Amino acid sequence: MAIRQLGGDPDWWRGAVIYQIYPRSFQDSRGAGIGDLQGVIDRLDYIASLNVDAIWLAPFFTSPMKDFGYDVSDYRGVDPTFGTLDDFDRLVEAAHARGLRVTIDQVLSHSSDQHPWFAESRSSRDNPKADWYVWADARSDGSPPTNWQAIFGGSAWQWDTRRCQYYLHNFLVEQPDLNFHNPEVVEAILEEVRFWLERGVDGFRLDAVNFCTHGPLKDNPPREKIVEGFIGVRPDNPYAFQRHLYDKTQPENLAFLERLRALLDEYPSTTTIGEVGDDDSLGVMSEYTQGGKRLHMCYSFNLLTDKATPADLLAPLTEMEARIGDGWPCWAVGNHDITRVATRWNVASDMAKLRLYLAFLLTQRGSICLYQGEELGLTEAELTFEQLVDPAGITFWPSYKGRDGCRTPMPWVADALHGGFTTATPWLPVPEAHLALAVDRQERDPGSLLNAYRDFLLFRRNQPALVKGDIHYHPLQGDVICFERLHGDDRLLVALNFANDPCTLSAPLDARPLAGAPSLVNGRWTAERLELPAFGIAIARCPSDLPWQP
Structure with missing residues (x-):
């Protein structure tokens, strides 16, 4: 069954916001305790309401599940845990009907x-x-x-x-x-990718893409x-x-990426997102995306660390801009492998800080990946050793507790059994602390983090400078990150205050707040001054090219 891609703007991925779904933990539709593809279909209206552009599905392929789907035994099959190939086809059609693109994980370096x-x-x-x-x-x-x-x-x-x-x-x-040094392997892998392109997927998130080729068999120093x-x-x-x-x-990986890009180019409006883990991840991101012949975009772990001071956040962004040229980055602060950002950056239950970090991420140059539950402010789940299923957590316990704490099920209904995720025993427990953050409660609260995400994403979608514009960073002003987003004649000024105290910065005389900005944008622009509350967010339009020295 061939399904058409959504089509439209071939560069839709530039500045797109992609919502990552970990199917096992999203919604169980069958009472099995494990989320499935039908569960994703059932929640597509919720995803569309977030005002994101696409979804990324973690692996659902046939697998013995030693690494929960990242160990693929049939690249063209849907594991019965998640449903059938017909379920996937219906998911693509239903997502496209809502204007949502569909990207899927591809684990190419290993099987x-x-x-x-x-x-x-x-x-x-x-x-x-x-x-x-x-x-x-x-x-x-x-x-x-x-x-x-x-x-x-x-x-x-x-x-x-x-x-x-x-x-x-x-x-x-x-x-x-x-x-991947064997040409037959490259050809076979490209045909597995083509299979999903023919079914209408709009792109691929490429797991550990820099691991595809190995070098000479020499000891690492x-x-x-x-x-x-x-x-x-x-x-x-x-x-x-x-x-x-x-x-x-290895350098030989570049040739494979060029073959992969040539295949994607046969299917207009499709894209690739490479996951890069390396000592010089920013350099690899740059090399893998420059020139339009390899990957469309890459993301690294540079914002997936425990470090969240303004200086720590600004450093990889400015370095990336200095190195990436015509390449394109993708940024994320959370995913299925990393301690949840609300816990990792110590901002749990602090609404002002949570809003600040969402504004920080969503105003950067590049595309964005949001991991399910970030919009709810979910914290890392505290699990006992007996509750762990992640092989990494089991191996390295207790110094490392693994990835299960960020993979627990989505809480949909606060007062329902297991938060409305399942009617059976869930594969990982639903933490009691997550029930207070359930979707149904936050939807009823205009001031919730969920509604802040919705409002800001809708606002961002209508600002070309924030979606596809260039960026110019200013030196750090104490605890305030300042930058400009530029698109044609449009110039936006952005200031983010990471301090506990309010501050005042200088501003161009003709800087004007943006009409229709959501309430979380709370900086006050006056004649030649910007007043920022603690953890404040400011965005203004500046019609002139007057220099800004905040």
Whole structure:
């Protein structure tokens, strides 16, 4: 069944706001305790009401679920946990009918060890798919070919008694890495992508896209200092002890990305979002998106850290602007792998700060990914060891509690069983603290965070300078981040006060507040002055090109 893409503006993705859905935790329609595709369909009106442009679906493919869908055993199948291929087709049609684009996760660098390709590859050294995965002989002492470490702990090499060789797995043992140096593998992967393009998807979020190719089988050198950021880079994980020079982010990956882009170009109005985790993620984002021949956009973990001072937030943004040229960034402050932002940045239940951070994210140059529940201000769930299902959390407990705390189900109805997510026992518990933040309660409250997101996203959608405009950052003014967004003759001035105290800045004489701005934009522009309350937000239009030195 071929379904048409939504069409329209081929550059719709520039400045788009993409709502990330983790299907297992979004809505259970069948009483199974696990969310499914029909549950997403049932909640599409809610998603459309947020005034976002697209959805991103975390993996729903056939999988043994060792890593909850990021271990794919059939790239063209829908796992029965989530429904059927017909359900997916109906989801695409229903989303398009509401003006929502559909992007899906594609896990290209590795498959499940249950994939038929791997079953054939491991069966012998001379079968047709023998070179479809990364195999290598042991060293003379029987140890792995290199010292490479897996993100989920331990060696990145697993001994296989069928071939009497090691295979590479950058993630779980059950997630063997495909060999992108083999042209047949590249062709096969591109055909798997084409399958979903033919079904009408509007784009792909590419998981760990810089892991697709490996370099020479040489030992990685030690790291002098552990700089936390990308998932797995923590003092409790040997993965952090190395400089990853040979196991990822190789120059050969660029050729694959160009092949992938050429395929997407056959389907107008489609896009790609690459997830990049690297010591120099900003440099990789720049390299992967410049020139219009590789990925459309990339996002990194630079805003997914614990650091949230104005200086910490401003540094990666200004560096990105200095390096990206004609490339395009995508920014996120939360996702399914990271402690929820309300907890991570210590802003839980602080409405002024939560509004400030939403305005900060939604005024940056680039596209935006919002993770389900951010619009509700959900906090990280506190789970016991017995409640964990994430293999990373189980492995590294108690120093690292894994990703389950940000993956608990959406609370829809405060007074309903399990928050209205399911009528069965949910796969992860619904925290009691989340029920007070349920959708039904926030919808009835005009001053809720949910309604602040709706209002600001609608406002942003009607401001071309905020959606696609250029950006010019000013030096930090104490705890105030100031910048300009420029689109044609339109010039917007933005100031965000991260301090506990109000402040006053200078402003151009002709700066004027924007008509129709939502109430959270509370800065007061007067003749040559801007008065910002504590955690205040200011946006004004400046018709002239008078210099602004706040």
